[in-house]
Amino acid sequence: MAEETKKPILGGEFLIKEVNANDVFIPEEFNEEQLMIAQSCHDFTYNKVHPNIDEIDNHNTKLLKSLLQEAGELGLLGISVPEKYNGFGQSFVTSMRATEEMSKGFSFSVAITAHTGIGTLPILYYGTEEQKQKYVTKLATGENIGAYCLTEPNAGSDANSGKTKAKLTEDGKHYIIDGQKMWITNGGIADLYIVFAKIDDDKNLSAFIVERSANGITVNAEEEKMGIKGSSTTQIFFNGTKIPAENLLGERNGGFKIALYVLNIGRIKLAGGAIGASKGVIDYSVNYANERKQFKTLISSFGAIKYKLAQQAILTFASESATYRASQNIEDVIKAHIADGMDEGKAYLEGMREFAIEAAMMKVYGSEALDYVVDEGVQIHGGMGYSAETKVETAYRDARINRIFEGTNEINRLLSVEMLLRKAFSGELDLLGPAKAVANELLDIPDFGTGAEGYYEEKHKYIKNFKKVILLVSGAALQKFGAKLADEQELIMNAADILMETYVAESMILRVEKLEGMKGEEAVALYKDMIDVFVYDAAAKINKLGNDGINSFATGDEQTGMLMGIKRFTKVASVNVMHARRRIADKIIEENKYPF
Numbered sequence: 029m030a031e032e033t034k035k036p037i038l039g040g041e042f043l044i045k046e047v048n049a050n051d052v053f054i055p056e057e058f059n060e061e062q063l064m065i066a067q068s069c070h071d072f073t074y075n076k077v078h079p080n081i082d083e084i085d086n087h088n089t090k091l092l093k094s095l096l097q098e099a100g101e102l103g104l105l106g107i108s109v110p111e112k113y114n115g116f117g118q119s120f121v122t123s124m125r126a127t128e129e130m131s132k133g134f135s136f137s138v139a140i141t142a143h144t145g146i147g148t149l150p151i152l153y154y155g156t157e158e159q160k161q162k163y164v165t166k167l168a169t170g171e172n173i174g175a176y177c178l179t180e181p182n183a184g185s186d187a188n189s190g191k192t193k194a195k196l197t198e199d200g201k202h203y204i205i206d207g208q209k210m211w212i213t214n215g216g217i218a219d220l221y222i223v224f225a226k227i228d229d230d231k232n233l234s235a236f237i238v239e240r241s242a243n244g245i246t247v248n249a250e251e252e253k254m255g256i257k258g259s260s261t262t263q264i265f266f267n268g269t270k271i272p273a274e275n276l277l278g279e280r281n282g283g284f285k286i287a288l289y290v291l292n293i294g295r296i297k298l299a300g301g302a303i304g305a306s307k308g309v310i311d312y313s314v315n316y317a318n319e320r321k322q323f324k325t326l327i328s329s330f331g332a333i334k335y336k337l338a339q340q341a342i343l344t345f346a347s348e349s350a351t352y353r354a355s356q357n358i359e360d361v362i363k364a365h366i367a368d369g370m371d372e373g374k375a376y377l378e379g380m381r382e383f384a385i386e387a388a389m390m391k392v393y394g395s396e397a398l399d400y401v402v403d404e405g406v407q408i409h410g411g412m413g414y415s416a417e418t419k420v421e422t423a424y425r426d427a428r429i430n431r432i433f434e435g436t437n438e439i440n441r442l443l444s445v446e447m448l449l450r451k452a453f454s455g456e457l458d459l460l461g462p463a464k465a466v467a468n469e470l471l472d473i474p475d476f477g478t479g480a481e482g483y484y485e486e487k488h489k490y491i492k493n494f495k496k497v498i499l500l501v502s503g504a505a506l507q508k509f510g511a512k513l514a515d516e517q518e519l520i521m522n523a524a525d526i527l528m529e530t531y532v533a534e535s536m537i538l539r540v541e542k543l544e545g546m547k548g549e550e551a552v553a554l555y556k557d558m559i560d561v562f563v564y565d566a567a568a569k570i571n572k573l574g575n576d577g578i579n580s581f582a583t584g585d586e587q588t589g590m591l592m593g594i595k596r597f598t599k600v601a602s603v604n605v606m607h608a609r610r611r612i613a614d615k616i617i618e619e620n621k622y623p624f
């Protein structure tokens with residue numbers, strides 16, 4: 029990776045800015061140290077977690093905690109924690125790569141990512157020096173396990189509406205906390221809780237560090253869940269729990285901001301985890317398909333199975349390309365702020381704030397790609413996929429939660445578009461100019477091009493057109509509904525999906541373009557097959573999403589003009605997707621694993 033700090037691209041700016049392939053980070057550029065860290069995480073997952081996963085899933089929380097502590101002793105809990113707090117001070121992208129590898133560990137991965145993410149980062153980024161010295165040093169080594177207590181029975185997506193209360197004692201030395209939290213990951217094993225509560229009648233939440241040894245804490249029995257059964261999930265009651273006043277984390281009323289900023293990190297980390305889990309399931313799928321015979325034939329030689337293997341790989345590769353692209357963008361912002369003298373913790377939060385749109389998109393995209401991968405993984409296994417004896421059955425159940433926590437996929441879809449529009453209104457991003465230009469273009473005679481472009485030139489032209497669909501639909505919708513657009517959620521969901529397909533497609537193209545520059549044309553032939561299939565499918569999806577959006581509010585000539593525009597902007601060359609998928613699948617089958 030380049031060490032110099034370049035002028036970072038802004039969050040959401042991909043929509044209006046052409047990006048050079050040389051300016052994106054691609055996973056093929058991981059350096060030796062990053063790969064070594066990934067290998068340590070991989071070894072821990074396969075050697076320590078996998079042999080114990082049935083026992084962990086049987087609610088053996090003692091074993092779960094001891095494995096977390098073992099991971100801590102090996103330094104795996106402190107990868108992104110600065111050295112002065114007992115960590116290794118690795119970069120954001122490295123921590124993403126570690127998360128990817130750890131996430132092949134089924135329910136254990138939820139425990140470890142909750143601990144290293146939402147259980148540790150609030151103190152690391154918002155704590156005072158004393159709080160960091162006292163708590164982060166122990167979280168980084170596994171001496172303490174952390175949990176994040178935001179959700180309540182009546183405050184889920186609407187997290188700021190929680191009823192948990194904190195009251196300062198008359199002598200000003202303590203807070204007394206009363207309330208109920210629910211769905212708390214690591215709830216049963218944590219030594220330290222980050223608890224969100226409202227002080228007196230405050231409008232917003234504040235955050236507190238609560239030690240498990242404090243009085244008045246009741247931890248309910250483990251929830252019986254659909255999947256990730258081995259991760260500890262409990263309700264927690266705080267009944268007159270007395271904590272030192274200095275355990276207020278950040279500012280009074282500042283808790284909701286902490287909750288949201290930390291969730292931004294959790295979202296992109298979840299996308300990284302989904303990549304790892306997907307790769308693991310593709311391995312199980314092809315291993316099985318290469319062994320199972322029906323009609324005297326290995327099922328991996330059936331076209332129907334090849335389709336599934338190829339599609340699993342394409343979605344995983346796509347998600348990976350976009351997630352690491354965004355991760356490096358985040359890291360570039362962090363480095364630029366640090367170079368300008370900003371405190372490291374603040375710089376991290378600024379990096380995450382800047383790319384909150386991409387983090388929300390990748391959370392949705394990664395979790396839904398994983399759901400496709402596990403679903404077809406079960407299908408490839410036939411009846412065995414339905415048996416609790418197979419890993420793919422566990423993976424199927426475990427995957428489902430990813431669309432629910434760290435903000436549901438509905439909330440993240442809404443957020444991605446809302447944040448983009450907010451940036452446009454605040455003047456941070458000039459979306460209005462490009463939206464007007466697209467509206468004007470509808471009146472022009474179409475430019476059908478010469479058809480003589482090179483491979484990447486043609487693909488970038490498609491992406492440019494997909495972006496025009498987003499600008500067209502959102503620009504026209506804003507004109508129609510103004511501030512009331514927020515009430516038209518179906519339309520916002522459409523726009524979010526177009527945004528995601530476009531960002532992911534562009535990320536794949538940029539990755540392969542850069543890779544071809546590094547390794548030559550022959551080395552990327554199958555990668556181009558993946559692009560061809562993905563872009564071809566994306567064009568059809570965007571066409572439908574765009575049409576659905578326009579049809580929901582436009583009529584008459586205006587509607588006809590915009591529908592024609594969408595048809596023009598989603599026109600792509602025909603692709604023999606069947607043969608392209610077969611070539612991709614043949615490589616997976618030959619290597620008997622995810623090979624890209």
Ligand SMILES: Cc1cc2nc3c(=O)[nH]c(=O)nc-3n(C[C@H](O)[C@H](O)[C@H](O)COP(=O)(O)OP(=O)(O)OC[C@H]3O[C@@H](n4cnc5c(N)ncnc54)[C@H](O)[C@@H]3O)c2cc1C
Pocket residue numbers: 142176177178179183184185186210211212213214253261429432433434435436437438439517
């Ligand atoms: C296994 C597990 C582990 C968890 N771990 C933690 C943890 O460690 N800490 C923690 O604090 N929380 C945790 N959670 C809670 C989780 O973050 C919430 O479940 C999630 O935010 C959704 O809240 P809810 O369950 O109340 O659903 P609701 O908010 O009631 O949502 C129900 C449905 O309505 C939709 N919806 C809600 N509001 C809107 C809206 N404005 N517009 C459109 N649709 C909407 C949702 O998308 C969803 O489809 C965990 C949950 C589970 C299941």
